[in-house]
Every structure is written in C-alpha cells, then in structure tokens.
Amino acid sequence: MTYLWLALAFIAAAVVAGLAFARLGARHGETAKHWKAVGIxxxxxxxxxxxxDSVMIGMELFHYDPSHILGLKVGLAPLEDFAYPLAGVVALPGLWMWLTRRRGAGAKSNLKGLVPQAVLASRPVSWINTAYPFAAAMLLTTREIDWVLIVGTFYFLIPYNLxxxxxxxVFDYESDLKNPRKGGIEGALxxxxxxxxxxxxxxxxxxxxLLxxxxxxxxxTWLAVGVSAFAxxxxxxAGLRFKERPVLDSLTSSTHFVSPAVVGLALAGADVTPGLLILLAAFFLWGMAAHAFGAVQDIEPDRQAGIGSIATVIGARRTVRLAVVLWLVAGLAMLATPWPGPLAAIIAVPYIANCAPYWxxxxxxxxxxxxxxxRFIWLNYGSGFxxxxxFILQWSLTS
Structure with missing residues (x-):
C-alpha cells in the first residue's frame, strides 16, 4: 500500500465523520462559521x-521511499503528509460540536448515551499529556517505530485517560455538583x-x-505498568481515595503523568543513568506543582463536600507558593541533565509566571x-512544542 492510499483512507473517514458530526452538532446558522474555522x-x-516536516527531513530524522509517494512536495514535505492534519481538523471539531451540542440542548444534566459522556469525561484536550511522555521515552531510546510503540501510544492517549x-x-460526582467548572473541558458531570x-x-x-x-x-515493565494502573x-x-490524602494526592497525580514515560523506558530497555533520573525527578516535581496549583481553585467546593486536599489543608496561599517553588526546582534540576536537557529549564518560566500573580x-x-x-491547560501545548x-536536537546530536 502506498502512502497516498493510506492518506486517502484517513481523509475519507475524516470527511464522513466530520460532515456527520457537524450536521448533528451545529446550531442554526453555525455551519458556515464552522467550515470557515476549519479552513483557517x-x-x-x-x-x-x-x-x-522539512526541518526533520532535512536533518535526516526520517525519509520516504520515493516509490511510495507521488513526488509532489512543499519544501521537503511530501504532499501525503498534509493528509493527517487535514483529517484531524475536519473530524475533531465536528465531534466536539456534537458532544457539546447535546449538552446544550436541554440535556445538560440528563445526557443519554455512555459514549458522549465518556469522551467528555476523558478530557480530550489533555490526552496528549500522557501519550507524549510514553512515545517520546520509547522513540528516543529505541530509535524505531514498532507495534509496541503504536499500541502503547494509543493506550496512553485514550483508554488510559478514560x-x-x-x-x-464517577467517585467525585457529589462534589462535582457543587463545582461550577465541571461539565466541560475540565470534567464531565x-x-x-x-x-x-x-x-x-x-x-x-x-x-x-495493560496485559x-x-x-x-x-x-x-510489569512493575511500571502495575504502579501506573494502581495510581x-x-x-x-472508595476505600483508597488518595486524592483526599494531602501530599499523597499530589504524589499520585504526578505519577499519572510520569508513569507512562517510565513504562516506555522499561519497554525500551533504557539504561538508568543519573541524567535520566534527574530528568524524571524534574518531571515528577512539575506534575506535583501542576496538581497542587489545580487544587487551589477547588478549595471551596472540596470543603463543602468534606474532601481533603493539599490545598484545603495548607491553604490557598501556601499551596500556590509551593507550586511556584516546585516548578522552580524542576527547572533548576534540568540544568543538571546532559545537553541539550538544560535548555528545558526555560520551560518552567511560563508556568511560574502564570502562577506567581496569585502568590x-x-x-x-x-x-x-x-x-x-x-491558561495552564494551553501552556502544556506550548511546552510540548x-x-x-x-528532542529533535537530542536526536540529531546522537545520530
């Protein structure tokens, strides 16, 4: 099968899904605006x-067999490469319109159908936060794409977040009823x-x-997978509820995002070096800071529901300051990693700048x-970039 036929298959499926979702989800007069936004x-x-793509191909990070492509290029990028962003931008906005439209059409507290609520509950905007660490850890270690990488990336992208x-x-339903930010991209009711x-x-x-x-x-790998699933x-x-155990809540939440990377490293057979341990420690501190800061906004509804958290125990002010310190230490830790790791220290700056005004x-x-x-949710995309x-620089230096 050539890349062209594979690309066309993706586009065809995306167009059908996008048209169907947009038709079902668009409110009156929104269709034209929707497709204009898709085009932009x-x-x-x-x-x-x-x-x-041109940069990565120019650095010889990967190449295409000339016999499997049309030969039409934009820069160094084959025309076929544009099929995948096209497929995504056609299908996903329509899917989101459909899911959110159903909520806004009188079914706000009585959605019928498991799948729409399950998708909303899984926080699609945050899927990449767990799939990326796994894929990056495996790819940078093995330098190849195999079925384990593909299966694992898909797992940590969707089922894991679900x-x-x-x-x-499910277990936070009673407290979520009192939380005004629930019912959208920050969690389903x-x-x-x-x-x-x-x-x-x-x-x-x-x-x-998992099996x-x-x-x-x-x-x-068994240990890494077991810890990840247990967390x-x-x-x-009920019965464990680590989220109601101050400090342990932040430790467990950070494990949610670091463990996919550890699973990827274990599957790839990575060598455990001081630099790698420092990198994982910095990532873990970043995760703790993120959880702690996120808990601040829920202090009132958590206290009303009788839920304890690091923020309800030490208070909003101390929690914000703790988050700033954790992000700062995470950034400084990256300075102790092998080159080009120290460049990642700068990534802590926007998180600190976002959090510090609430000192x-x-x-x-x-x-x-x-x-x-x-803002933090969208900062993650910039940080990922x-x-x-x-990672590309690291790849080129070690090739």
Whole structure:
C-alpha cells in the first residue's frame, strides 16, 4: 500500500465523520462559521507541517521511499503528509460540536448515551499529556517505530485517560455538583445511571492493553505498568481515595503523568543513568506543582463536600507558593541533565509566571485561580512544542 492510499483512507473517514458530526452538532446558522474555522485551522496546520516536516527531513530524522509517494512536495514535505492534519481538523471539531451540542440542548444534566459522556469525561484536550511522555521515552531510546510503540501510544492517549478521569468523575460526582467548572473541558458531570457502565468501560478498554504491554516487557515493565494502573485507581476509588490524602494526592497525580514515560523506558530497555533520573525527578516535581496549583481553585467546593486536599489543608496561599517553588526546582534540576536537557529549564518560566500573580491569594478568593488554570491547560501545548524541538536536537546530536 502506498502512502497516498493510506492518506486517502484517513481523509475519507475524516470527511464522513466530520460532515456527520457537524450536521448533528451545529446550531442554526453555525455551519458556515464552522467550515470557515476549519479552513483557517487547516491553513495554520499546513504551514506548521511544511516547516517542521522539512526541518526533520532535512536533518535526516526520517525519509520516504520515493516509490511510495507521488513526488509532489512543499519544501521537503511530501504532499501525503498534509493528509493527517487535514483529517484531524475536519473530524475533531465536528465531534466536539456534537458532544457539546447535546449538552446544550436541554440535556445538560440528563445526557443519554455512555459514549458522549465518556469522551467528555476523558478530557480530550489533555490526552496528549500522557501519550507524549510514553512515545517520546520509547522513540528516543529505541530509535524505531514498532507495534509496541503504536499500541502503547494509543493506550496512553485514550483508554488510559478514560480510566483516569472517568473513574474520578464517577467517585467525585457529589462534589462535582457543587463545582461550577465541571461539565466541560475540565470534567464531565456523569449522571448516576452511567456510573456503573463507565467503570465497566474503563475496565474493558484498559485491561487488554495493560496485559499486552506487560507481556511485551519483562519484570521491570510489569512493575511500571502495575504502579501506573494502581495510581489511576487509587486516586479516586472508595476505600483508597488518595486524592483526599494531602501530599499523597499530589504524589499520585504526578505519577499519572510520569508513569507512562517510565513504562516506555522499561519497554525500551533504557539504561538508568543519573541524567535520566534527574530528568524524571524534574518531571515528577512539575506534575506535583501542576496538581497542587489545580487544587487551589477547588478549595471551596472540596470543603463543602468534606474532601481533603493539599490545598484545603495548607491553604490557598501556601499551596500556590509551593507550586511556584516546585516548578522552580524542576527547572533548576534540568540544568543538571546532559545537553541539550538544560535548555528545558526555560520551560518552567511560563508556568511560574502564570502562577506567581496569585502568590498572596486567600482561601476566599481561591476560585479566581481558575483563569490561570485554564491558561495552564494551553501552556502544556506550548511546552510540548519546545520539548519536541529539544528532542529533535537530542536526536540529531546522537545520530
């Protein structure tokens, strides 16, 4: 099969899905605006694809067999490369319109159908935060794409997030009712009649992948996979509820994002070096800071629901300051990693700048930090872009 036919298959599926979702989800008069936005988004993605594909191909990070492509290029990027951003930008906005439209059409607290709520619960905007560490860890270690990389990346992209956030939304339902930020990209309000199906869906979609990844590796992988899965469940399920144990809540949340990278390193058979340990420690501190800062905005609804967290115990002001210090230490730690790792120290700066204005926030004004938390969600994409550039540099230096 040539790349052209593979690309056309993706585009065809995306067009069908995009048209269907947009038709079902668009409100009156929104269709034209939707497709205009899709066109603008694709134009931006096309420029980025042309630039960065050309850079990576020019650095000989990968190449295409001439017999499998048309030969038409933009810069050094084959025309076929533009199929994937096109497929994504056509299908995904329509899917989001459909999901959010169903919520806005009188079904805000009574959505029927497990799949739409499951997708919302899984926080699609944050999928990349767990898939990226796994894929990067494996790819930079093995320097090849194999079935384990593909399966693992898909698992940590969707099923893993479905379990992590879906289980949380089930057991947090009572407190989420009092939380005004729930019901959108920051979490779904899963209706009680869907709680049990959601838990079963999490099990069914996760266990097969966990078994495959475990069998693909050795004892180290078994341990990494086990810790990762345990952290996902222990954070939310009744009887454990690590999210209600101050400090342990931040430790467990950080494990959610660092463990995919550890699983990838274990599967790849990476050598454990001081530099690697420092990098993982910095990543872990970043995760703790992120969780602690995110907990500040929920102080009031958590206290009303009787839920303890690092923020409800030490207070908004101290939690914000702790987050700033953790991000600072994480950035400084990167300075001790092998080149080009020290370049990543700069990534801590925007997080500190986003958090620092709330240095003197009080418990009564803690909800205001939600503005910074929403910025934090999008900061992760910018950070991922910078990390990717550093990874490309690392790849070229060790090739």
């Amino acid at each position: 988004a694709f134009a931006a993605l096309a420029v980025l694809t042309a630039v960065f 379990a992590m956030y879906g289980i949380n939304d 899963l209706q009680p009649h869907l709680h049990r199906p959601m838990l079963w869906l999490a099990v069914i979609t996760n266990v097969p992948f 495959v990844l475990a069998f693909a590796g050795g004892p180290t 996902v469940a222990a954070y939310s399920v 003197n926030v009080t418990d009564t004004t803690a909800a205001r930090t939600n503005v910074a938390w929403r 910078l990390v990717t550039l550093i």
